[in-house]
Amino acid sequence: EDPIFKTPWGFHPFLKPRPGVTSIKLPIPTLQPNAATTLNIMIWNTQILAVSIVLLGGVSPSLAASRSYDFTVSKFAAAPDGFNVNVLGANRQLNVPIIVNKGDTISVKTTNNLDEPTALHFHGIFQNGTNWYDGAAMVTQCPIQPNKTLTYTFKVDKQHGTYWWHSHHKSQYIQGLRGPLIVKDPANEPYTKDYDQEIIVSLADWYHTDKNILLSQLFAPGGNGDEPMPDSGLINGKGQYDCTQSNPVVGTQRAKNACVSNSTLEVFNVQQSKRYRFRIINMSAMAVFNFTIDGHRLDVIEADGTDTQKVTVDTIRIGPAQRYSVIVTMNQTAQDYWVRAVIDTTQWMQNFTSTFNPETRAILHYGTAGTAKTPTTQPPSQATLLNPYSLLPYSYPPPPANFDLGVSMRFDMLNDEVTNINYAFVTIDNVYDTVHYEMPKRPTLFDVLDGNNLPNSTLAINVAKNAVVELTIWNDDVTEHYFHLHGHQFWVMGSGQALNNVIKPGPTQNFPVRDTIAVPGCRKRANNTGEGICGGGLGYVRVRFIADNPGVWLLHCHMEWHMAAGLAATFVVDADGLRATRGSLPAAIRNTCNV
Ligand SMILES: [Cu+2]
Missing domain, CATH: 2.60.40.420 (Cupredoxins -  blue copper proteins)
Structure with a gap:
């Protein structure tokens, strides 16, 4: 009892x-x-000593630089999962990355070509001394009016790791106005020597209906808090949707709804025996994803911009706005493997229809671009799940x-x-x-x-x-x-x-x-x-x-x-x-x- x-x-x-x-x-x-x-007792990870020794060995810090980005924000037609809708993005693209070094000054000139105001937030960035560039509408600024420009300028000098930028106004980010923000500090990061290359993996739930319609439904009398249901999931802005399903789109978008089933999935081209740092970012409105790569284990080394002690798992459960870095060693047979990001459908108030596919996929391809085949691999039968509450910082x-x-x-x-x-x-x-x-x-x-x-x-x-x-x-x-x-x-x-x-x-x-x-x-x-x-x-x-x-x-x-x-x-x-x-x-x- x-x-x-x-x-x-x-x-x-x-x-x-x-x-x-x-x-x-x-x-x-x-x-x-x-x-x-x-x-x-001050409990510092003893490995910090090793980092200090490396520094004494003469690795010079990277030179600070100014990194300028010019973002024109607009609404445009795209079909991330094969279903043509209007999306929001910078420079008519989804997931435009900002990649800088620690110590750099970032400026993001933001021109608003939307028909509604906008504001851009840089998730996880401290904004020490530049609180006014935090980009949260009506917290630190009024949103940028249509046809107006605002330049966000801030220095990233006290942090490195995996972050992201997104609109912080009117739920615009869930319709695409978002992207990775990576701050690198190779001379001082503890795992620099443990991987050869990096791959950014963004995850998102995806909605075919315009977010303003979804919001008006959610906040109508009797809306009951029933969160809008996504139509698919995306990995790096790509997913699939079964066009034979009943059309869930309402309102003015219907006329534009060209749909192609089996839309192209994201392919990660890797080389045998090399080690890759996957920077996984959940940019969802709502979805919690379980992320796995068939046949490969995940060495977790970072959570939300903090280096962690290395933990080896098979599955990572990642919630909205969270980030993890994992190192994956390409030590398996050279073939194609499924990368799976499965939406936890129990988070929603309502039940999904049986036609909804919560499993979003990409392909891990050993070899060069353009030759990926449909994998036949299976997920691990007994997967070890990362426990986020026991994932400890490397040195903090x-x-x-x-x-x-x-x-x-x-x-x-x-x-x-x-x-x-x-x-x-x-x-x-x-x-x-x-x-x-x-x-x-x-x-x-x-x-x-x-x-x-x-x-x-x-x-x-x-x-x-x-x-x-x-x-x-x-x-x-x-x-x-x-x-x-x-x-x-x-x-x-x-x-x-x-x-x-x-x-x-x-x-x-x-x-x-x-x-x-x-x-x-x-x-x-x-x-x-x-x-x-x-x-x-x-x-x-x-x-x-x-x-x-x-x-x-x-x-x-x-x-x-x-x-x-x-x-x-x-x-x-x-x-x-x-x-x-x-x-x-x-x-x-x-x-x-x-x-
Ligand atoms: Cu909540």
């Missing part, structure tokens, strides 16, 4: 749960600095032993009783009570710089400079959600499902470091016991970060349908210090609001 919450429960007066879903409302457990996580300082500020954030997806529109409702400590994030009318950064009060619907949390923050996110929903914090990395202190408001003691040392992490779904109550579907215990993840980056930073679910539903909050780091930089706000950023 499930342990249950004993706490009295009740609905918020203006909320009602989705049909078939009941909700409990609990006092959020009070957070106290946890003695169990006290760390007295341990979290501070104590924290200064505990933040407890709890959410559920609920139908507003008045409008019957489904939103995320977020409660943060005793400050915000069942609020959904809404984009403010003025960028939050501007209001902070000008000393204005912030709207309640920004769910703003003030943090002193260099404060150690322990954030616990409580999931009152049955499925996973993937949370991203802008401008920071965090230690993952623990996760699971809380029983009777009690969190199991987490590990006391060796914490993963991420910028995007899953909060597990809640534990469903057993039949007729407890109250609410989550009566078996809320899901939670607990992270700790140092607020050493003054700025206004969004924390949000990176499942875009949930972000759009308001599953977000705003960390305001060092408001006083920020105000002192008011005169430095670039005029181009300030002018984004002059329309």
Whole structure:
């Protein structure tokens, strides 16, 4: 029998749960600095010594350079999975990569040729001192109006690894406005000598219906939070769709829907016995993928821009906005192998139709381009799955032993009783009570710089400079959600499902470091016991970060349908210090609001 919450429960007066879903409302457990996580010893990976020796051996750092990109953002026709639709992209392409070296200054001149405003965000990039170029619409800027240009300029001098850029406005990224962002530091990265070449692998769920139509359906009265269902999945912008299926596209796109089944899949050409670093980026709206390569094991070496200790697995489960690097050695018979990225369909509220194919494929081809054959390989019968909560950094300082500020954030997806529109409702400590994030009318950064009060619907949390923050996110929903914090990395202190408001003691040392992490779904109550579907215990993840980056930073679910539903909050780091930089706000950023 499930342990249950004993706490009295009740609905918020203006909320009602989705049909078939009941909700409990609990006092959020009070957070106290946890003695169990006290760390007295700096635990650095001993391998850092080896890195130092290499440096002393005379490897010179790469020269810093300016890297300029000219992105014209537009809507154009394309058929990534064989089904012709209008997509959004830079320079009439999908997945345009930004590849730079650590220390470089990146500038991305962004011209908006869309018929709606846009803004570009550089996911995982710290933007130290350039918070205003973080690209989150109405957080750090107004979106770029049609026919206007904005140049984002920032230096990547404190990080390397695998990142990505994407629109941070109106769910544009899920229709294609996104691409890889790679920061290299070969002289200092620990695994440089362990691979010969690199391959970027982007994964995405793909929707044939224009995202504005999907959004209007999702947020119509009675939309019930039923997330839009993808039509296929893409690997590097290529997938397949069975054109004999019933046509799911509605509205104005129907006339353009030329469709070709068995569209060309992505082919990775590799050479026997060489070692490849695959940089895997999940750019999905919603999909969590399980990634495998038939016949080959995956040596994981990086997660979200942090080098990790090497772990060998067969399958990686990767959520929206997460990244992993794996080294794959081409030590098998020279032939063609399936690369598989399988969508976890249980993440959606609704069931998929039987015609939906969750398995997206590419081909690993031993040999030169143009000669790939259809593989006949099978996935591993007993696959070892990566455990992200035990994937440890290669060398990274341990979290501070104590924290200064505990933040407890709890959410559920609920139908507003008045409008019957489904939103995320977020409660943060005793400050915000069942609020959904809404984009403010003025960028939050501007209001902070000008000393204005912030709207309640920004769910703003003030943090002193260099404060150690322990954030616990409580999931009152049955499925996973993937949370991203802008401008920071965090230690993952623990996760699971809380029983009777009690969190199991987490590990006391060796914490993963991420910028995007899953909060597990809640534990469903057993039949007729407890109250609410989550009566078996809320899901939670607990992270700790140092607020050493003054700025206004969004924390949000990176499942875009949930972000759009308001599953977000705003960390305001060092408001006083920020105000002192008011005169430095670039005029181009300030002018984004002059329309
Ligand atoms: Cu979510």
